[in-house]
Amino acid sequence: MKDENNMQKVALVTGAASGIGYEFTKLLVEDSYNIILIDKESDKLIEIKQSFENEYDSEIKIIAKDLSNPSSAKEIYDELTQQQIRIDILINNAGFGIFGKFTDTNWEEEYEMIQLHVVTSTLLVKLFLKGMVERKAGKILFVTSVAAFYPGPFMSIYNATKAYLQSFAEAIANELKGTGVTVTVLSPGLTKTGFQKTIGGKEPKINQSWASAVKVAQYGYKAMHSGRVIAIPGFLNYILANAGRFLTRNAATNIVGKLQKKNKG
Ligand SMILES: NC(=O)c1ccc[n+]([C@@H]2O[C@H](COP(=O)([O-])OP(=O)(O)OC[C@H]3O[C@@H](n4cnc5c(N)ncnc54)[C@H](OP(=O)(O)O)[C@@H]3O)[C@@H](O)[C@H]2O)c1
Structure with missing residues (x-):
């Protein structure tokens, strides 16, 4: 993908080695973007780089980094700036879950x-x-969750951090109107990825239909390119994200807590 000066466009994806992030990178190389793949493990990134470079013309750069390290964002920025790589698309996707009572969690x-x-x-x-x-010009995509719309008993920090991102993203999307830069927030529900292993490795007991990572990424990718701010994939997730408006906050939190306990407890 080239810009108006015929320069190759570059996308940066965090959590690119698996799940939804990996599916975003596939969509990006299929559209001929050059990509910066960021994830914790270098082995997985090297494998993906090799397989993409065999199949596509895109230039793939990998950065293995633990993004929970406070200096990581600045290190990435400095490395790319030094190499005169500018970012046209930023996909903030990396994330994990923690399940448990706040008194018991680590x-x-x-x-x-x-x-x-x-x-x-x-x-x-x-x-x-x-x-x-x-x-x-530029596009930013955040991956939050339907969890962003509710306080989450037994996943209190997860829901709170996703709520922060949802609010932050919607706010800057509004500030950036008319600048040529758009912000999209993709809020998936249950999606078949490695994510469940991060919350105790148990499959959820409630048999809500799983979305595939491919479908979720395709939905978010399309929303990002059309400049849509809020993107909730799947009708059920849309209802879940919005049902709280018809309940008191207390009632909504109670319901979420009961569902979480039933699901993972
Ligand atoms: N799957 C769902 O049901 C679901 C639902 C709603 C929202 N989401 C959100 O979707 C996003 C993507 O998750 P996913 O479902 O695709 O899960 P995933 O398959 O586990 O992918 C997440 C990726 O992020 C990486 N990552 C985690 N912590 C990192 C760190 N500190 N530094 C660098 N990379 C890190 C993981 O690496 P390792 O595997 O090496 O840890 C993994 O490659 C997350 O933000 C998640 O909260 C997922």
């Missing part, structure tokens, strides 16, 4: 989650957005 993991979901995601936008606004 603070180190929760701290990592807050760093990853909140701090690194926000700082990446802070660092790359200026250039996008100067060029009057």
